[in-house]
Amino acid sequence: MKGVIYVRVSSEEQVQGTSLDEQKKACQEYCVHNGIEIVEVFREEGESAKNLKLNNRKEFLRALEFCRKNKGKVEAFVVHKVDRFARNTEDHFLVRKTLLDYGVTLHSVTEPIGNKPVEKFVETMLAASAEFDNAIRKQRCCDGQSARINQGIYPHKCPMGYVSGQCKSRGEKKTEPDLPDEKYFLLFKEG
Numbered sequence: 112m113k114g115v116i117y118v119r120v121s122s123e124e125q126v127q128g129t130s131l132d133e134q135k136k137a138c139q140e141y142c143v144h145n146g147i148e149i150v151e152v153f154r155e156e157g158e159s160a161k162n163l164k165l166n167n168r169k170e171f172l173r174a175l176e177f178c179r180k181n182k183g184k185v186e187a188f189v190v191h192k193v194d195r196f197a198r199n200t201e202d203h204f205l206v207r208k209t210l211l212d213y214g215v216t217l218h219s220v221t222e223p224i225g226n227k228p229v230e231k232f233v234e235t236m237l238a239a240s241a242e243f244d245n246a247i248r249k250q251r252c253c254d255g256q257s258a259r260i261n262q263g264i265y266p267h268k269c270p271m272g273y274v275s276g277q278c279k280s281r282g283e284k285k286t287e288p289d290l291p292d293e294k295y296f297l298l299f300k301e302g
Contacts, residue, residue, distance in 0.1 A: 112147050112187055113184060113186060113187070114148070114149060114186060114187025114189050115151045115178065115188055116139065116142070117170070117189070117190050117195070118135050118138065118154050119170075147189065153170040153173055154170060155170040175206070182213045182214055183214055185213070185215055187215065188216070189219075189220065190218070190220070191219070193219050193222055194237070194241035198242060198245045199241075199245070200235075219237075264289075272292055272295050272299030273289040273290065273291055
């Protein structure tokens with residue numbers, strides 16, 4: 112059986128760390144153990160999988176296209192975890208179906224997924240868990256930003272009429288509200 116490996120991290124910090132290399136190593140070991148000949152490795156550096164913005168996931172697109180072009184020759188699409196593949200249930204099953212149309216099955220190194228009823232159930236739950244995790248992170252982020260704004264701390268560039276504390280340039284988090292610009296604040300207020 113021939114297969115491809117797809118590894119992904121979603122942040123630059125993870126690219127600098129060892130996550131991609133560890134994923135690749137685990138996938139290679141899985142392939143050796145399961146008799147899968149690796150024909151290509153696709154490495155996605157610093158791209159999110161929260162939705163199917165494929166234009167942001169160039170290596171993922173290349174992997175899918177590789178499977179399409181090699182229909183009947185490539186039979187396995189190996190990932191470290193289901194959430195490396197997609198973090199949205201609808202997208203997960205759309206792409207999984209596309210792969211099946213190419214004669215390719217999805218393999219997770221760390222999770223028991225497959226085509227048996229229990230394996231399909233586990234895969235569905237894992238895909239849903241990845242989407243749920245993403246939704247919770249998004250909600251926490253929005254709640255945190257709202258709380259900061261309510262404290263008078265604007266999380267982005269300061270509004271017109273205010274002077275930035277330049278926290279970002281010092282690599283610090285903004286902990287105090289931006290101060291009114293003595294020269295322009297009253298003009299903006301009157302406007």
